[in-house]
Amino acid sequence: MKLKTYNLLILILISGCTSQSITISSLIPSPLVDKNQNISVITVYEDEIKNYLFESTPLETTDFTWEIDFQDAQKKIFNTIFNSFFSNIAERESFDSLMNNEADIVMAVDLDKFEYLTPQLASNDKFSIWFKYKIRLYDSELALIQNWDITGYGEQATGSFDGDQSMANAINIALRDVGANLTIQLEKEKNELLDLVK
Amino acid sequence: MPIRLPILIFFSLLITSCSTTRIDQEVNAAYSIKDGESIVVLSDSYHTGNKTENDFMDCLNRSLSKKQDQFNIISTTEFQNIFYPWFEPSTAPQNIEDLPKVLGKQIIKDKLDELEIKYLVKVTGETKTNASSGALSCAAGPGGGGCFGFAWWDDTSSYEASVWDLSQETSVGNLSANVSGTSVIPAIVIPIPILARTQSNACEGLTQQIVGFFSQ
Numbered sequence: 001m002k003l004k005t006y007n008l009l010i011l012i013l014i015s016g017c018t019s020q021s022i023t024i025s026s027l028i029p030s031p032l033v034d035k036n037q038n039i040s041v042i043t044v045y046e047d048e049i050k051n052y053l054f055e056s057t058p059l060e061t062t063d064f065t066w067e068i069d070f071q072d073a074q075k076k077i078f079n080t081i082f083n084s085f086f087s088n089i090a091e092r093e094s095f096d097s098l099m100n101n102e103a104d105i106v107m108a109v110d111l112d113k114f115e116y117l118t119p120q121l122a123s124n125d126k127f128s129i130w131f132k133y134k135i136r137l138y139d140s141e142l143a144l145i146q147n148w149d150i151t152g153y154g155e156q157a158t159g160s161f162d163g164d165q166s167m168a169n170a171i172n173i174a175l176r177d178v179g180a181n182l183t184i185q186l187e188k189e190k191n192e193l194l195d196l197v198k
Numbered sequence: 199m200p201i202r203l204p205i206l207i208f209f210s211l212l213i214t215s216c217s218t219t220r221i222d223q224e225v226n227a228a229y230s231i232k233d234g235e236s237i238v239v240l241s242d243s244y245h246t247g248n249k250t251e252n253d254f255m256d257c258l259n260r261s262l263s264k265k266q267d268q269f270n271i272i273s274t275t276e277f278q279n280i281f282y283p284w285f286e287p288s289t290a291p292q293n294i295e296d297l298p299k300v301l302g303k304q305i306i307k308d309k310l311d312e313l314e315i316k317y318l319v320k321v322t323g324e325t326k327t328n329a330s331s332g333a334l335s336c337a338a339g340p341g342g343g344g345c346f347g348f349a350w351w352d353d354t355s356s357y358e359a360s361v362w363d364l365s366q367e368t369s370v371g372n373l374s375a376n377v378s379g380t381s382v383i384p385a386i387v388i389p390i391p392i393l394a395r396t397q398s399n400a401c402e403g404l405t406q407q408i409v410g411f412f413s414q
Contacts, residue, residue, distance in 0.1 A: 029282040032305055153288070155244060159253075180283030 021067040022168050026175045028077055031084045031183045036190075039197050040088040042103040044095050048111040049074045049133075056116075064120070066167070077175050078109055081182050085190075098142060104197050106138040112149070118167070119158060126157045127166045129174040135182075139196055148185055152178030217379025217394040221403050223411065229317070229363060229370040231412050236270040237262075237317040238277045239359070239408075243287035249324040254357070257401040258321065266409045272315060280313070281306065294362060294369045301367060310364055318364055319408060323357030325397045334385055345385035354378045355400035359408065371411060375403035 052070040082089055092098060095108055113132040119125055130153055137146040154173030156166045186193075231237070239258050242248035255274055263271045278285050284300050291297045301307055330351035337343060358374045379394025 029279040031282050032280070032284065032309060034305055153245075157251075176283075177286065177288055180286040180289050183283045184289060 019065045019067055020164055020167075021069070022164050023069045023071065024073045024168060024171055024175075025071060026073045026077060026172045028080055028176050028179045030080055031179070033084055033183060033187065035087050036085060036194070037087050039086055039105060039193060040103040041082065041086045041090075042098065042106045043078070043082055043089065043091050044093075044098075044106065044108040045075050045078070045091070046108070046110040049078065049109055052111065054114060064118070064163075066116075068167075068171070073175065074111065074178075077179050078182070081179050081186070082107070084183075085186050100142060101140050104140055105193060106142065108136045108138070110134045110136075116167070116170075118163075125159075126155050127163075127170040128155045129153065129167075129170045131174050131178050133178065145196070146189070150178060150182050150185060152176075152181060217377050217396055217399055219399055219403050220376045221407055222374045222376075223407060224372045225370070225411075226372070227363070227366070227368055227370045229361070229412075231269050231316055233268070234270070235314045235316040236272050237319060237408075237412075238272050238274065238315055239319040239321055240274055240277070240285060240290065242292060242320060242322045243290060245288050246292055248322050250321055250357070251324065251397070254325070254397055254401055255321065257398065258405060261401055261405040262408060265405055266413075268409075268412060269316075270314075272313065277315075281309065294360075294367070297362065297364075297367050301364065315364060317370075317412075318362045320360045320362060321357060321404075322359075323355075323400075325353060325355040325400070328352040328354055332383075334383060334389065336385075336389075344387040345389045346387070348382070348384050350380055350382040352378065352380050353394060353396040355396040357400050357404055359404060361408075361411065373404065373407040373411060375400045375407060377403060 050072060052074065054066070054068040054070065056066040058065050090103070095106070098106060110133065111131070112134045113130065115130040117128040119127065122128065131151060133150045135148040135150060136144060137148065139145050152174040154170045154175070154177055156170040156173060158166050161169065239255065239262065241250035241255050259271060259273045272280075283289050284303070284306055291300050301310075330349070332347065332349035334345060334347035334349045336345040355377045356374075357376075358372065360369055361371045361373070362368070363370045377396040377399040379396045379399075381391070381393045383389050383391045
């Protein structure tokens with residue numbers, strides 16, 4: 001009888017809230033762009049780009065909670081794009097360690113927002129993901145010259161996938177969109193960045 | 199064994215529901231494709247509200263590769279990876295007027311020439327359930343289980359394709375395939391789904407349209 005009560009208690013505890021755990025390892029193709037040999041660039045990634053573990057807070061006791069381990073997937077996306085545009089590129093651990101005239105441009109990348117909607121939350125059949133990044137651009141004297149907002153959106157219908165796989169797919173699509181939007185931004189500002197070197 | 203065969207034939211006939219297919223074609227300008235040249239099919243973006251399913255695009259790619267040897271098919275995913283990020287959902291040209299903006303980049307034009315990609319087929323459309331009715335209930339107990347009832351629904355698969363000539367930067371034709379059908383599930387103990395495969399029929403119809411278009 002005691003054993004039955006104990007089992008019942010365990011069952012109540014584990015059915016109250018369920019956590020789903022996924023690991024992201026997105027890769028994107030190298031963009032089809034012309035590489036620039038003349039600009040030297042230093043990138044600085046904030047901690048949430050280098051190794052980000054997202055843990056959601058349930059709104060109600062019946063909600064799923066999500067634990068999403070991005071590892072260094074975001075950093076890889078940014079590196080793929082920056083390495084396709086610039087051949088003279090290096091990375092630094094923090095902005096404070098930089099000195100004047102180390103590079104023509106310093107790009108500091110930070111995750112501003114990560115948002116999601118699940119079929120349960122949106123009452124539809126898809127997972128939707130949004131990313132928003134802040135990229136601050138500094139000149140060789142470390143003076144702030146531009147602020148970029150780079151966003152990415154991805155959605156995945158549940159279809160034949162399970163919840164974890166749909167969520168992971170939506171994140172991969174959104175990160176690919178981040179790469180696309182960053183490429184568009186770099187192409188748009190290419191001439192202005194070249195002017196800084198002249 | 200001899201009794202089983204007619205039963206199997208009966209059931210295979212029964213589970214294939216009927217559907218109606220309508221295909222349409224419109225030619226806007228002269229076009230031609232040579233041996234070795236390639237075409238690519240690409241769906242319109244979900245950013246514009248288009249909901250063409252990934253499995254429909256997979257079916258179209260597969261079917262076009264299988265049903266002809268006149269031209270090459272570069273799969274949508276491969277094309278998007280090679281030309282990343284210029285034909286992504288958020289960046290791809292949504293209409294023919296947007297095409298010069300992308301093709302104005304020499305690096306893209308050179309890659310298209312290298313791969314001999316002559317035409318881009320832009321696909322829009324989706325499969326929708328228009329109406330459904332009936333009731334089906336299933337129950338299980340210690341002695342066994344079963345279902346009882348009758349349910350039906352109407353599906354319409356409606357897809358359009360616009361053929362863009364990438365060297366001329368013009369739309370040379372429009373194709374469409376509309377398939378509607380009713381699926382039913384009668385259940386007396388065991389439910390027997392009789393499905394109208396509207397999406398796969400639309401995929402088949404649009405494939406025939408595209409192959410026929412380039413065979414003229």
